[in-house]
Amino acid sequence: MQIAMYEQKQVSLHEEFPKFTSREAAVDQIKKRGQKRAYTCPFCEEFLTLRAGSTNEPHFAHVRGKSCLMSQSYEQYEKQIKRESSKHSVIRDVIFDDLSTQGKYKPDLKVEHGYQAKLNESWKIVPDIVVKKGSKQFGISILTNVHQKGDENLVKLIRKRQKYFKEKDLDVIWFVEDRELSVDLTHRVLYLWESEILLTNKTSWDSKWDNLIHELSDNNTYPLYEVFNYNNYGGKELAYDVCSLYYVNSIQDEITFSVYRMILDELQSPYRAFAVSTGYNIQLSEALVIEDQLRLANDELEERHMELFKSNFAKALDDMMQEYREPYVSQHVEKPAPLPSRPKVQQKTLKKIQEELKVVHWDDGTVTYLINRLKRGNITEEDAVKLEYYLRHNRELVVFKGWELRDIQAMASAALGRIEDPKVRVHLIEIEDL
Ligand SMILES: [Zn+2]
Incomplete structure (x- = not known):
């Protein structure tokens, strides 16, 4: 050794x-x-x-x-960490020392090196650190030299280790040396290596984010990524499953953690994720507090990021509605009722966003008017555009107003039998296909 x-x-x-x-x-x-x-x-x-x-x-x-047995176990661990940079042992030792100090004050807490903790069980692969709290235990693994050169081999290595830990029923938190971080917050996109994707964690704060995102997306017609102007090239709906990446950086003996929460999107190169939070640094003393798991979050900052996310969502949604609404305003003045005035959006709560969605562009009179035109089969291009737009973005409101979408679609099919104008037909076909 x-x-x-x-x-x-x-x-x-x-x-x-x-x-x-x-x-x-x-x-x-x-x-x-x-x-x-x-x-x-x-x-x-x-x-x-x-x-x-x-x-x-x-x-x-x-x-x-x-x-001796322990030195054999250590030698095996030495081989395991041979690929790591010199930062690896620095980061590991700082984390180990910090957790060990906590262990002195918490009698049910035991912190050991992986090769120590798993000596008697002769594990072939060990996490860098094993933390036992009462009957629970989890591992901590640090990976450095995460970069494209050798990404394929690293991916294999990570998969193998994760499979092994899973078989051994050990939850492992992964930390990644942060020189690989690539984030573009204007497009809310994180660019990742495949290995980084494998190293994402799911913590209790990620589940709280799941709840927020489901709440926002379930109650709105626009997909989250569209509101936030995130390019999902696949065009598919994102799976709203938030996960986190923990980057760790060491400058001399000073260690900082940063947390990024994201929804994984492209699972082939270029690997991309929708950045849920803008990321922030956590001090060692906050990150490594052991509850049932490592805390790995600053609760106050996390709450603030959630508030920011909500208000950004409300603001972006409002801008979107404004944009869609404007072209019709001037043409719309002669119609029965005026448009509702736009409420102020700053600092809006979720409830207010939902309420506002119910008063989108048109009043009941206009929608009734449009549907009656469709029913009679003499709808104009302009009205067909409006109706298609309305149905596309307010499906649930149609039902609320007493129509079934399929009835309206049947009217569109019937109208297609009578209307020859291709400019109108194209929208009727869209309505049929909704
Ligand atoms: Zn010895």
């Missing part, structure tokens, strides 16, 4: 080698120290010597090959 106790401190060969003038000098010196019993095993306190042959990487080994 790469580590040993030396002068009462844990050292690692990666850090020790650069302290010497050359590799040869390092091997020579460390070998000598080892022969004189300067290095011991951090786990069993047996003496360690340096092995540096031509084939194997230099490593510490127990004298007479009496390797």
Whole structure:
């Protein structure tokens, strides 16, 4: 293995080698120290010597090959983290120390390295840290070097690990080193690697977001992505299932977390997600509070993001309605009733949005007028446009006003038998197909 106790401190060969003038000098010196019993095993306190042959990487080994179980477990873990950047162990150790400190004050909390916690069960893959709280336990895994080069291999590796943890029935929270983050908030889009998609988590705050999004989308005619001007190229409805990505960044010993909540959209390259929240940083002390899970959120900021989301939604919806409404205003003045005046939208609550949707552009008189025109089969192009538009965006209101959509569609079919003007027909066909 790469580590040993030396002068009462844990050292690692990666850090020790650069302290010497050359590799040869390092091997020579460390070998000598080892022969004189300067290095011991951090786990069993047996003496360690340096092995540096031509084939194997230099490593510490127990004298007479009496390797202890814990060091074997650690060696396996060393192989597992070989792909990681030097930031990996820094981030892991800061998280480990912080959680361990909490463990001192919470008697039911136990924080261990993955290779320690799963030693007796001989797990082939371990999370970096295992937290046990009462009868519950979860793992924490940190991934660095998440980038396109090797994304395919990394994807395989992540899938394999996730499958393994699932088989072992262990929930694992994933942290991703944040240099890969790519977010475009004007289009509310996050660009991701496939590996990042695999590393999304589902936490209790994500479920709260699910509720909000369902509430907003169930009560409105416009899909969420349309209101927020998000390009969903597939044209398909987004599955309203919020998940989160936790990025972690280390600058020297300072660690910051940032949380991004999103709805996954394109599941092939370019991988995209609809950015639900604009992301924010969480301090270590807030992120790592252990409740049933890690808190990983700032409750106050999260509430504020939700409020912002609601008011952005209301504002965008209002702008949309305004845009659709304007072309008809001037042509509409001679019609029976005037348009309702537009209420102020700033800081609108959800309830108000829903109420406003019920007074969309036309009053009952206009809709009745349009439907009667259709029924008689002498509807003009302009009226056909309006009726199609109205039906498309206010389906549930039609029912509310006492019509069934299918009855109106039957009227459209009948009218198609009589009306020859292609400009009118095109809208009647649209109505039929709604
Ligand atoms: Zn040992």
